Amino acid sequence: AQTVTQSQPEMSVQEAETVTLSCTYDTSENNYYLFWYKQPPSRQMILVIRQEAYKQQNATENRFSVNFQKAAKSFSLKISDSQLGDTAMYFCAFMNPLIQGAQKLVFGQGTRLTINP
Amino acid sequence: GAGVSQSPSNKVTEKGKDVELRCDPISGHTALYWYRQSLGQGLEFLIYFQGNSAPDKSGLPSDRFSAERTGGSVSTLTIQRTQQEDSAVYLCASSLDRASNQPQHFGDGTRLSIL
Numbered sequence: 470a471q472t473v474t475q476s477q478p479e480m481s482v483q484e485a486e487t488v489t490l491s492c493t494y495d496t497s498e499n500n501y502y503l504f505w506y507k508q509p510p511s512r513q514m515i516l517v518i519r520q521e522a523y524k525q526q527n528a529t530e531n532r533f534s535v536n537f538q539k540a541a542k543s544f545s546l547k548i549s550d551s552q553l554g555d556t557a558m559y560f561c562a563f564m565n566p567l568i569q570g571a572q573k574l575v576f577g578q579g580t581r582l583t584i585n586p
Numbered sequence: 587g588a589g590v591s592q593s594p595s596n597k598v599t600e601k602g603k604d605v606e607l608r609c610d611p612i613s614g615h616t617a618l619y620w621y622r623q624s625l626g627q628g629l630e631f632l633i634y635f636q637g638n639s640a641p642d643k644s645g646l647p648s649d650r651f652s653a654e655r656t657g658g659s660v661s662t663l664t665i666q667r668t669q670q671e672d673s674a675v676y677l678c679a680s681s682l683d684r685a686s687n688q689p690q691h692f693g694d695g696t697r698l699s700i701l
Contacts, residue, residue, distance in 0.1 A: 514629075516690075562629075572619075572681075573634055573642060574629070575631070576628035576629040576630075
């Protein structure tokens with residue numbers, strides 16, 4: 470079974486700083502998808518960024534980028550020029566698209582990120 | 587609305603009662619998912635629908651939990667004889683289809699509290 474581990478329960482940085490959230494996962498599959506979701510106090514899960522395992526190039530979405538190390542099974546999220554609105558819980562998630570009915574997301578435990586003014 | 591809609595937003599009930607949670611996915615989305623988020627925890631998969639059928643029910647924690655989907659749209663998650671450990675936020679998500687390149691869009695969840 471796939472597992473996702475986020476080793477940082479909480480992090481706190483000053484506004485405008487860069488912060489990196491860690492995520493490691495365990496799978497025997499070669500093709501899969503990785504995601505970072507943001508959950509503000511409103512509870513809604515918002516997709517931040519997505520990475521296909523077969524792509525070597527790291528995904529980037531504006532201030533958000535990932536460092537995908539497939540051999541190390543590591544998928545960290547970097548937030549540049551952090552803003553107060555980035556304060557939220559961040560979840561790393563895994564999906565194996567090849568198994569019938571297995572489009573479910575497997576989530577890590579989350580990292581609570583606080584951006585201080 | 588354009589997003590996934592869940593109702594009620596909050597539900598408080600006594601232990602032993604039955605509850606029904608509703609999810610209205612984005613129009614046209616054939617895949618629908620239920621997850622549970624216990625306090626301070628990540629999301630735990632419960633069940634997945636493709637159309638009206640549920641190819642994966644592996645996450646339902648006990649036979650007190652059931653879900654159905656009718657008309658390929660609205661889904662209802664039912665918890666019978668609720669227990670205190672059922673207290674959690676129940677999140678619903680939908681995607682255009684089960685293809686892996688289709689992101690899951692989440693609702694705001696139902697916070698269920700069992701007294």
